Amino acid sequence: MNGQVSSPEWAGDIFSVYDQVLSELFWFLAGFGVIYLIGQAFLVPLITHVVRSRNRNNPTIETAVKTYLRVLLIGFATLTGIIAAGYGRVLSESAVIIAALTFAFGIAGQQVFGSLISGMFLVADPDFNVGDWIEWPGGSGTVEAVDFRVTRVRTPDNETVSIPNTELTSNAITRPYGRNTYRITEQVYVAYYEDAERALLELQQTAATLESALGDPAPNARLVELGENAVTIQAEFWIDDPRDRDMVTIRSDFRRAVKRRFDEEGITLAPPSAQLLSGELTVTERRTESSAPSG
Template sequence: MLPVLPLQTLGQRIDTLFNNLIAGGVAFAGDLLVFVATVVVFYLLGRIVVVPVVTRLLKARNVQPTLAKPARKLTLAAVVFVAVAVGFAIAGFGDLLTSLATIAAALTLAIGFASQDVIGNLVAGVFLIADPKVRIGDWVEWNDEKGIIEDISFRVSRVRTFNNELVTVPNSELANTAITNPVAKDKLRVPFTFGVGYGDDLDHAQDVIIEEAERHDDILDEPAPSTRVTELADSYVGIQSRFWIDSPSRSDWAKVRSEYVQAVKERCDAEEIDMPYPHQQLLGGIDVEMQGGEVEAPADD
């Protein structure tokens, strides 16, 4: 049989428990206030002191934006981590920190199994950032897509297409795909095939094509423009012109090529060099069956 406590003793125990709860709540509120204040102070110090110092160091060493942006993000993440860790230590939340670390490890393991694609993109992002041949501002081509890299983060990259569309590409797609960088060495080779008639002087036509390339201000003298006969089509002889542009953007490349092709066409017209276009001639006959017999009516076209 349970002992029956006097009402006075029971009331004292309730008061003691209530006072302990209040004291514990006040102490926790004080520790929480210390924690928040510590985190804020160390975070602000990091933002005001550490991040600008890292930014200046990156600029002083002429670090490419491809590496500079992730470095600043990692620095800010480190500032937040240190601020939270110092806040836990000063507030005396050591046991709570241990518990949170255990919970975080379990959550990380569960999330890792559930998001393997995300982890793959993170790993691919690290390789892309470390690759000196892939940089922000580069003109790249992959999977029949073209564009200028505007940003490379740890999960995705953002590419501005030549239609002014911003495409978000998973890093794993770029890392696992053959990427073409046509301006990797700050020059772009532009090929274009002109069709010349079979009856024309091919040497003269090639001279005209090279001369017009040499006259254009935006076409480089070194490497020098060149031509070669590349095909014998049904209605023309294909002469491929190859010339170089220095550090072009998409708009520069399209503008220079358009001006050059127009200049060659006008020069060929002036010097009566035939530039035929493909055409087809249909030949055959038509059989017409009439009531009185069969009559064949040939058609010339």
């Protein structure tokens, strides 16, 4: 009958469409897979080896190059798959598609591209390397890797924190452990009626007897502030290679030693209250005789 398609012809059209879709999918996967596998097996290891041999003292560049190579490899493999599937001409000749893709990537990938650029700046910074201890407004820890979007940092609690690269580049970063030695400062509050010079001497000698303190530079002590309720004195001593030491334990040991030594020397630390009362209180007992009742 006119206007109707027979069942064999309809089924043939369906199979033809599926055959075309499967063929395009096959060629896309083939083009993507070949490029990706070759890149992962040969290109990425080769370039990483070259970068490692030229930057043995900077593991940051090695990890960053590996991350960025993988991203570029996925993008190139995807483009190859599209061309292999027969859509290369569409992408090259259609200005509408190119404009739409550009707009979509510009909106959705703004933060991603910002993190990528920030990560590149971190990698290029000679004072920012994997293995460094850093402090930023959100915390502190050791840099483990600079990735495509985030920087991984291991905290003192042995937790791994992923920090957006943009946060590190837009805030001040402190590297307290950037050299072979590190200075520890500890403040002590002493009561006003104590001899400040004697307290300074005892504080300096306590720092000098600490096992982890270096002899050069020698520990010292200084008077920092004449506060409202106490005299603030400060001890300064140096330790070596702080990244291999337990900073919390070192500070705790020093504070315990100061408390013990000041107790032995009779030096009073600042009282916890704002006023220190002194004096004595005498209590006297007063007896009164009562008159006898009249009978």
